[in-house]
Amino acid sequence: MATGRTHRPATRSRGIPEATVARLPLYLRALTALSERSVPTVSSEELAAAAGVNSAKLRKDFSYLGSYGTRGVGYDVEYLVYQISRELGLTQDWPVVIVGIGNLGAALANYGGFASRGFRVAALIDADPAMAGTPVAGIPVQHVDELEKIVSDNGVSIGVISTPAGAAQQVCDRLVAAGVTSILNFAPTVLSVPDGVDVRKVDLSIELQILAFHEQRKAGEETVGGTGVDQAAPPVRAATGSSRKGPDGDVPAVMPA
Amino acid sequence: MATGRTHRPATRSRGIPEATVARLPLYLRALTALSERSVPTVSSEELAAAAGVNSAKLRKDFSYLGSYGTRGVGYDVEYLVYQISRELGLTQDWPVVIVGIGNLGAALANYGGFASRGFRVAALIDADPAMAGTPVAGIPVQHVDELEKIVSDNGVSIGVISTPAGAAQQVCDRLVAAGVTSILNFAPTVLSVPDGVDVRKVDLSIELQILAFHEQRKAGEETVGGTGVDQAAPPVRAATGSSRKGPDGDVPAVMPA
DNA sequence: CCATCTTTGTGCACACGTTCACAAAGACAT
DNA sequence: ATGTCTTTGTGAACGTGTGCACAAAGATGG
Numbered sequence: 001m002a003t004g005r006t007h008r009p010a011t012r013s014r015g016i017p018e019a020t021v022a023r024l025p026l027y028l029r030a031l032t033a034l035s036e037r038s039v040p041t042v043s044s045e046e047l048a049a050a051a052g053v054n055s056a057k058l059r060k061d062f063s064y065l066g067s068y069g070t071r072g073v074g075y076d077v078e079y080l081v082y083q084i085s086r087e088l089g090l091t092q093d094w095p096v097v098i099v100g101i102g103n104l105g106a107a108l109a110n111y112g113g114f115a116s117r118g119f120r121v122a123a124l125i126d127a128d129p130a131m132a133g134t135p136v137a138g139i140p141v142q143h144v145d146e147l148e149k150i151v152s153d154n155g156v157s158i159g160v161i162s163t164p165a166g167a168a169q170q171v172c173d174r175l176v177a178a179g180v181t182s183i184l185n186f187a188p189t190v191l192s193v194p195d196g197v198d199v200r201k202v203d204l205s206i207e208l209q210i211l212a213f214h215e216q217r218k219a220g221e222e223t224v225g226g227t228g229v230d231q232a233a234p235p236v237r238a239a240t241g242s243s244r245k246g247p248d249g250d251v252p253a254v255m256p257a
Numbered sequence: 258m259a260t261g262r263t264h265r266p267a268t269r270s271r272g273i274p275e276a277t278v279a280r281l282p283l284y285l286r287a288l289t290a291l292s293e294r295s296v297p298t299v300s301s302e303e304l305a306a307a308a309g310v311n312s313a314k315l316r317k318d319f320s321y322l323g324s325y326g327t328r329g330v331g332y333d334v335e336y337l338v339y340q341i342s343r344e345l346g347l348t349q350d351w352p353v354v355i356v357g358i359g360n361l362g363a364a365l366a367n368y369g370g371f372a373s374r375g376f377r378v379a380a381l382i383d384a385d386p387a388m389a390g391t392p393v394a395g396i397p398v399q400h401v402d403e404l405e406k407i408v409s410d411n412g413v414s415i416g417v418i419s420t421p422a423g424a425a426q427q428v429c430d431r432l433v434a435a436g437v438t439s440i441l442n443f444a445p446t447v448l449s450v451p452d453g454v455d456v457r458k459v460d461l462s463i464e465l466q467i468l469a470f471h472e473q474r475k476a477g478e479e480t481v482g483g484t485g486v487d488q489a490a491p492p493v494r495a496a497t498g499s500s501r502k503g504p505d506g507d508v509p510a511v512m513p514a
Numbered sequence: 515c516c517a518t519c520t521t522t523g524t525g526c527a528c529a530c531g532t533t534c535a536c537a538a539a540g541a542c543a544t
Numbered sequence: 545a546t547g548t549c550t551t552t553g554t555g556a557a558c559g560t561g562t563g564c565a566c567a568a569a570g571a572t573g574g
Contacts, residue, residue, distance in 0.1 A: 015474070017530075017531075018530090018531095019530080019531060019532090020531095021467055021470050021471075022463070022467055024466070024470070025460075025462065025463040025466040025467065026447070026463065028466070029445065030447075043550085043551065043552090044551075044552070044553095045551085050447070051447060052447035052448075052449070054532080054533070056532080056533055056534070056535090057531090057532065057533075059551090059552065059553060059554085060531095060532085060533090060553080060554075062552090062553090063552090063553055063554070067552085067553070069551080069552050069553080070539085070540070070541085070551085070552080071538075071539040071540050071541080071550075071551050071552040071553080072539070072540050072541045072542085072549075072550045072551050072552080073540080073541065073550080073551070073552090074550095074551070074552085075552090087470070088466050088469055088470045088473075089469040089470055089472060089473030089474075090466065090469060092473070094465075094469055094472070096465070102364075103363060103364035103367045103368070104364040104368070106360060106364070107359075107360035107361040107363070107364040108461065110360045111360070111361070111461060113445060113461055113462035113465075114461070114462075114465075116462075117462065117465075117466065118469070119462075119465055119469075157472055158465070158468055158469070158472060181472065181475060182468040182469075182471060182472045183468075184461075184464050184465060184468060188286065188370060190283070190287075190307070190308060190309035191309075192309070196475070198468055198471045198472070200464050200467060200468060202459055202461070202464060203282075204365065204368060204370055204371070204441075204459070205282065205370035205371075205373075205374065205376075206279070206282040206283065207441050207457050207459060208351075208353070208370075208371075208374075208376055208415070208441060209281070209282040209285070209345050209347065209374065210278055210279055210282065210457060211415055211439040211440075211441060211455060211457060212345055212346040212347060212351055212375070212376075212415070212439075213278050213281070213344070213345045213346055214439065214455045215346060215351070215414055215415060215438065215439045215455070216345075216346030216349070217272070217346075218438060218453070274560075274561075275560085275561095276560075276561055276562090277561095300520085300521065300522090301521075301522070301523095302521085311562080311563070313524095313562080313563055313564070313565090314561090314562065314563075316521090316522065316523060316524085317523080317524075317561095317562085317563090319522090319523090320522090320523055320524070324522085324523070326521080326522050326523080327521085327522080327569085327570070327571080328520075328521050328522040328523080328568080328569040328570050328571080329519075329520045329521050329522080329569075329570050329571045329572085330520080330521070330522090330570080330571065331520095331521070331522085332522090
């Protein structure tokens with residue numbers, strides 16, 4: 001069943017590996033900084049250091065774009081900025097809508113990184129009628145009833161979802177139906193979308209949990225078998241379904257929210 | 258030179274593959290939802306669908322944790338919730354500090370996903386003296402001068418950076434010096450940290466650029482060589498640096514905020 | 515106790531990503 | 545020109561992640 005999520009058999013389009021694409025913005029940022037300081041050229045070594053990657057990887061990444069370097073010298077900064085921008089599609093304008101103007105949505109609307117680089121906040125959308133008209137980051141919030149019209153009128157193809165988890169799938173469906181084909185999802189839910197629609201998710205809670213895993217691992221390695229890493233009694237295996245919740249008290253339901 | 262970033266030669270600790278670790282929170286979320294609906298068991302197929310992954314992958318992932326399933330039946334929901342929570346280190350309490358209480362920091366402080374799952378916001382820290390004392394999400398903001406004391410007094414090992422890019426490395430250094438060994442970075446900068454410190458980054462602008470890339474690709478494929486995919490004149494190769502700023506307008510500096 | 519049916523756990527092959535290490539390209543000085 | 549020196553671009557080896565496909569485990573019914 002195609003949840004459409006990560007399995008992108010695509011990428012193979014005679015093209016640039018996904019891992020490389022994910023690093024291009026990083027290079028671009030470093031290059032832009034160099035450009036502002038009027039640095040004319042960089043070596044792969046320098047640029048790699050600035051972008052926090054290995055220089056061999058960087059050179060290989062660039063090799064997918066073509067041969068834009070000069071041996072013995074390095075890369076022309078301005079030229080590379082242009083080439084990467086073009087490759088990423090940043091030389092055109094991308095109208096974006098943000099759906100769900102709570103704390104996070106408002107923060108995103110105010111975030112400068114949006115306005116720059118070809119992304120333009122075309123509209124802010126929220127389900128709360130009370131918010132309609134209220135300007136956030138200088139843009140009036142519109143009611144979700146207008147979603148379809150906004151998307152089609154503005155030719156929006158990228159949508160940002162910052163609603164509560166419960167509303168995300170529904171909003172997603174409407175965005176897709178209206179013509180959006182790329183979604184950036186901040187809601188802690190798995191979105192299912194038809195083929196051809198890209199979803200990327202940003203999930204604070206997942207990132208923290210991954211950090212906690214490594215943190216625990218570090219702690220466990222220092223004091224081997226030492227501290228309170230092994231704790232409270234694990235619940236008995238399977239109580240054969242039945243009345244759920246084992247004999248020895250409750251499994252302290254990890255997740256409240 | 259060790260930027261410490263992604264190159265974690267670690268993970269090899271006789272342990273769980275990184276890719277699997279990254280999916281565990283996903284499974285956990287799906288399982289928690291099932292648990293709340295009092296579903297006693299799930300098959301790998303069902304759970305995989307709920308988590309948006311392939312069922313073979315899920316089974317392999319679980320096999321790294323041990324054999325927690327029952328053939329012919331599936332997995333005991335409560336038991337798995339417990340095992341994954343434990344593996345991720347969520348059975349203990351993780352005090353977290355958030356540094357940089359702007360729009361985003363405030364949104365994070367208010368985000369429910371924080372409070373749940375063993376993560377506790379121990380303090381909010383900002384450099385603006387005017388904010389000191391102001392409660393955000395019910396927690397008074399403290400001045401950055403107190404950072405070291407806060408970290409050590411509370412035994413904080415996880416820090417969240419939501420400052421402007423310019424301040425991020427400095428804040429990072431102070432956090433690390435004070436004893437933080439895991440950092441979640443929302444600022445659009447590459448952080449360099451010593452070995453043994455984990456950094457994960459969440460970068461809105463990068464995600465958007467990746468989406469734009471695929472979006473452009475899609476548009477280019479429909480109307481092969483058709484539309485305005487190939488546009489304006491590329492800047493001449495090397496202008497030998499000189500007066501910066503290409504012919505076609507400005508390259509609008511990625512990071513304003 | 516045996517047969518059947520479901521679902522796990524995993525060996526294997528393949529795809530993708532990373533890194534090394536080096537030949538070839540070119541700049542630059544003499 | 546010729547030689548030296550720097551730095552790219554990439555072939556090849558390796559490591560990690562994915563997915564198929566199937567044997568083995570166990571539940572369930574007769």
